[in-house]
Amino acid sequence: MEGKVAIVGFRMMSAPDLVTSRERLTFELTRGLLDDLGIDRVDVDTTIIDSNDFLDGRTISNVFLDGPAGAYLRDESKVEMDGVNAVIYACMRILSGQYRTAMVVALGLTGSQVSPYLHIEYALSAHYDRQTRLLNELNSAALQARVYLAKYGYSEELLDEIAAQALGNAALDPYQARRISGVGKDEVAASAYYYEPLRELHCYPPTDGGCAMLLASEERARELTDKPVWVLGMGRSIETFYIGERDLAASPSTAQAAERAYAMAGVKNPGAEVDLAEISALFAHQEPLLAEAMGLLEEGKAEEAYRSGDTSVAGKIPLNPSGGALGGHPICASGLIRVAQAVRQLRGEAGENQVGKAEIAVAHGQDGLCAQQNAVLVLGV
């Protein structure tokens, strides 16, 4: 793309219960980030608030957040999808030439204040699925998991291995909400079934969380940080809502979004060129499924990849070195946190989960039933 956009900083936090209000969380994240960067709110040209009206329990959920976000009497607008979409929006605004800096702040308090499952329950077709009362987020994910395992002849044990790797990484990450140490595949396999083949520890936990991120044009970024992380490519795509019309074992929308992002970034062979990926896999099976769609894992080789350690922090293609969404999934903020985690890696600041070579990363976000809508970013240093 013409012109460059960088991520210059972020603040994030998540927990099962942050014991906070929406306003305080927004203020602590954005004011904290401004202080980290040594700037003030007037240095932010546009603010994008990412939250969900339904989960917030009020229409126009940004209506009280201009003050805490520092957007009073400033250019402000809102995104109500996963945070990766908000980053794409911020990049587009900066690339328009009208803005040199953009603040993105996303939050979801689905650990303490509202059930995360309502989000999808009330996204279902009002004149069919909400009448038959058969379909929900968890059983649709289970149907997707079963058909994905069946496609390649994988056993359910693969789900335990994926979750054990993710939870092991999450336990070492100070920003994650679900930090439980000593959970191996046996402990995952001992957790209760929700809908077969998905067990509790194959699924994301209800989470409070938020993330603020400042993006800037190249010139402004170089003034604000010595460690800019460049947005090299971006793409998104949506497929149908109707799961009875989808091949749930694949994600063509993720493949298309990734293809567009790679083309912008000049990535020709993602499997070889990408150093790590932060993927919004809300359920264990989605991690290899989405990684395959993004060309990061060879189709049909997921068992080998996980068992050989290729997907681990020290492996050939580390997937979710932070632990991903199995370590925490605050709706709306979730994908933005994936981006921030990729930034930590690219800056060499990922602590115990730091991967060896981290120059090109992929960050992914999703919305809807069985990842109906997907957004992909390619980031680099």
Place this chain on the structure above:
Amino acid sequence: MGATEEAFITPAIPMDFTYNYRIGLYMTRYLEGFKERKIMGSRCSGCRKIAVPPRKYCGVCNKIMDEFVELPQEGTLENFTVGHVVLEKGRLNPAENPYLLGLVRLDENASLLLARVEGLDPAEARPGMRVKAVWKDQVEGDYGDLDHFAPA
């Protein structure tokens, strides 16, 4: 009340209002079909695929699905899950007994229909099994008329 900074409140103006949705001609035809124990779908004028329940627009072709077709009562169990929980209004509760939910293909060109599957030990379910529609004794054009599927 011992109010603290961290106390929760439930708004005195709660979100307990009602939305009214028009179900449209296609869903009306589907439910009318139930009165005669018929399962109706709509066929796309472009790709010829059948949506069940019927819908007016085909996303793939962006064309009108302008033909109603009656689907067979028997089909194939293509995919399934065994539920150990029930999810209601955002709350997860244990199910009394494990139960089967299946995706059923009634015609090779038709979309998969999600339904309960009964008369089968959940542990015995296999993709490819033949299943048939089981109706309520009294049908009245309601969503619940098509009660479940059972082994054919």
